[in-house]
Amino acid sequence: MSKPNPLVQSYLALYNGVSCLLWTYISFSAAKHAYESRAEEKFSGFPIQIMNALYFTQTVAFLEPLHSLLGLVRSPFITSFIQVASRLFVLWGIIFLAPPASMGLGCLLLVLSWSIVEVPRYSFYFFNLFTSPPYLLTYVRYSMFLVLYPTGIAGEILCILTGLPYLAENHILSINMPNVLNFSFDYASIISVAILAYIPGSYIMYSHMLHQRNKVLGSAKTKAQ
Amino acid sequence: GINAEYMGRIACVGVVSSTSTKYFSLILTMELIVRDRKDRQLATLSLPSGATVDDLKTAFHKQSKKHYPARQYFTIGTDKTRVTLQAGKSLSEYGLKSGDVVVFKDLGPQIGWSTVFYIEYFGPILIHALFFFFPSVFYPSFTVKPYSYAQTVAFWSVVFHFAKREFETAFIHRFSLETMPIFNIFKNCAHYWLTSGLLIAYFLYHPLYTPTLPDWSVNMCVVFFIICQIGNFFSHITLRDLRPAGTRQRGIPRGGMFEYATCANYTYELGAWFFFSILSQTLASWIFLATSFFQITQWALKKHRQLKKEFGDKVPRRKALIPFVL
Numbered sequence: 001m002s003k004p005n006p007l008v009q010s011y012l013a014l015y016n017g018v019s020c021l022l023w024t025y026i027s028f029s030a031a032k033h034a035y036e037s038r039a040e041e042k043f044s045g046f047p048i049q050i051m052n053a054l055y056f057t058q059t060v061a062f063l064e065p066l067h068s069l070l071g072l073v074r075s076p077f078i079t080s081f082i083q084v085a086s087r088l089f090v091l092w093g094i095i096f097l098a099p100p101a102s103m104g105l106g107c108l109l110l111v112l113s114w115s116i117v118e119v120p121r122y123s124f125y126f127f128n129l130f131t132s133p134p135y136l137l138t139y140v141r142y143s144m145f146l147v148l149y150p151t152g153i154a155g156e157i158l159c160i161l162t163g164l165p166y167l168a169e170n171h172i173l174s175i176n177m178p179n180v181l182n183f184s185f186d187y188a189s190i191i192s193v194a195i196l197a198y199i200p201g202s203y204i205m206y207s208h209m210l211h212q213r214n215k216v217l218g219s220a221k222t223k224a225q
Numbered sequence: 226g227i228n229a230e231y232m233g234r235i236a237c238v239g240v241v242s243s244t245s246t247k248y249f250s251l252i253l254t255m256e257l258i259v260r261d262r263k264d265r266q267l268a269t270l271s272l273p274s275g276a277t278v279d280d281l282k283t284a285f286h287k288q289s290k291k292h293y294p295a296r297q298y299f300t301i302g303t304d305k306t307r308v309t310l311q312a313g314k315s316l317s318e319y320g321l322k323s324g325d326v327v328v329f330k331d332l333g334p335q336i337g338w339s340t341v342f343y344i345e346y347f348g349p350i351l352i353h354a355l356f357f358f359f360p361s362v363f364y365p366s367f368t369v370k371p372y373s374y375a376q377t378v379a380f381w382s383v384v385f386h387f388a389k390r391e392f393e394t395a396f397i398h399r400f401s402l403e404t405m406p407i408f409n410i411f412k413n414c415a416h417y418w419l420t421s422g423l424l425i426a427y428f429l430y431h432p433l434y435t436p437t438l439p440d441w442s443v444n445m446c447v448v449f450f451i452i453c454q455i456g457n458f459f460s461h462i463t464l465r466d467l468r469p470a471g472t473r474q475r476g477i478p479r480g481g482m483f484e485y486a487t488c489a490n491y492t493y494e495l496g497a498w499f500f501f502s503i504l505s506q507t508l509a510s511w512i513f514l515a516t517s518f519f520q521i522t523q524w525a526l527k528k529h530r531q532l533k534k535e536f537g538d539k540v541p542r543r544k545a546l547i548p549f550v551l
Contacts, residue, residue, distance in 0.1 A: 177433035
């Protein structure tokens with residue numbers, strides 16, 4: 001990646017720039033709505049415009065592991081994949097299929113955590129395409145995850161647990177025997193086991209970011225000095 | 226010129242030769258320095274210069290009781306120039322002489338290849354038999370009813386398939402490696418016991434299983450299944466005959482399906498499971514076929530590549546796994 005291809009640069013600038021703007025919109029409007037709902041005993045969910053923006057922006061992020069795979073960016077494929085896959089699973093596999101999951105503390109935490117952490121991340125990527133990002137941005141990008149990853153993960157797990165009873169009762173994405181495939185599949189049961197993946201998953205993601213933080217902030221500090 | 230040390234070493238060799246007819250007394254012994262990958266010295270070994278890699282391992286084992294020969298992995302050189310010291314070869318083939326360094330790596334506790342095969346193939350037989358003969362235990366909330374023709378045929382097909390594999394492990398296969406790391410057994414057993422065992426058995430013998438294929442279709446599938454089993458068996462015989470007993474030689478398999486695919490044994494294996502999936506009428510069998518296909522393809526492509534690398538143009542123009550396709 002010594003000679004950046006201008007076409008790739010323009011594409012990545014567009015992708016990161018637009019994502020940054022979208023996440024900025026989501027984080028600001030979500031924070032505003034959260035503040036306005038502070039009196040609610042149980043959070044009643046975000047308005048449809050914010051949710052639609054969330055679905056769109058997060059879904060488009062499927063491109064990111066692809067960028068890693070194609071060598072357009074330096075981030076490792078596996079961490080990019082885990083990140084996007086888990087988010088898309090929570091979004092489409094839980095919130096979309098189980099309306100109760102879009103309400104309550106879980107959804108509140110996860111929308112705020114995801115959107116707030118993404119703003120400095122995409123700004124950082126955008127800057128990085130052209131120049132060395134300002135130290136303050138680098139610091140923020142590699143520090144916010146320290147709080148926002150745990151809150152995001154907690155939100156995701158809570159959200160899944162909130163949606164599980166609905167998925168179980170309504171046999172969402174489940175098939176029973178007898179059928180021509182002689183197969184049965186209970187989505188809710190499988191999720192209640194698969195949720196254990198958060199244990200190794202969170203460890204991998206958090207330690208990867210910590211490692212990145214030490215590496216980048218260590219050298220960025222010497223550069224700024 | 227001649228010096229005392231030289232005379233002393235001839236004397237040593239004389240002693241060694243008198244106890245082993247392998248070595249010719251003309252040549253000196255060599256001292257090899259054993260280091261680990263972090264460059265720490267582990268031992269110095271004195272070996273006759275006609276010694277083999279196996280002798281090196283025996284000698285090292287004497288110094289380090291914990292590291293039995295199967296666990297030892299020796300190389301020379303570093304990183305890009307690293308060369309494995311292969312069993313059966315003599316040390317002089319690698320240009321090793323007195324004072325040279327060999328690098329040791331511990332492969333960890335090992336388990337025999339045959340041992341793993343015996344265990345992993347027995348699981349599905351046991352699991353299918355338990356489900357088939359004791360359905361009320363595994364489906365307590367359902368009324369058990371007599372099995373359909375397809376279920377009975379499928380059961381005996383699975384038993385036959387894995388019994389055949391046990392037989393081949395005992396009498397046919399000649400393995401390249403004696404052992405594998407012990408923790409591989411969990412990965413290998415999981416694949417067979419959970420997918421071809423539990424996953425298929427649970428749905429195949431379920432009281433709510435409903436077959437739709439007529440008996441004649443099931444019979445057709447069994448015929449093709451058996452043809453594939455026979456093809457697979459004779460492929461194993463061909464492969465065995467390429468390798469003289471006690472050696473690790475590789476040859477180019479020819480004849481029959483081998484004219485169209487390097488790994489004809491795998492071709493027939495996939496064929497067998499394909500016809501089994503049709504006759505068993507369970508999605509679970511197709512899932513097992515898919516996972517097997519994924520793994521087998523990787524093995525076949527690797528095997529095909531290795532063969533071409535070793536034998537070049539002598540390998541006939543053919544595909545690795547699926548004739549004309551892959």
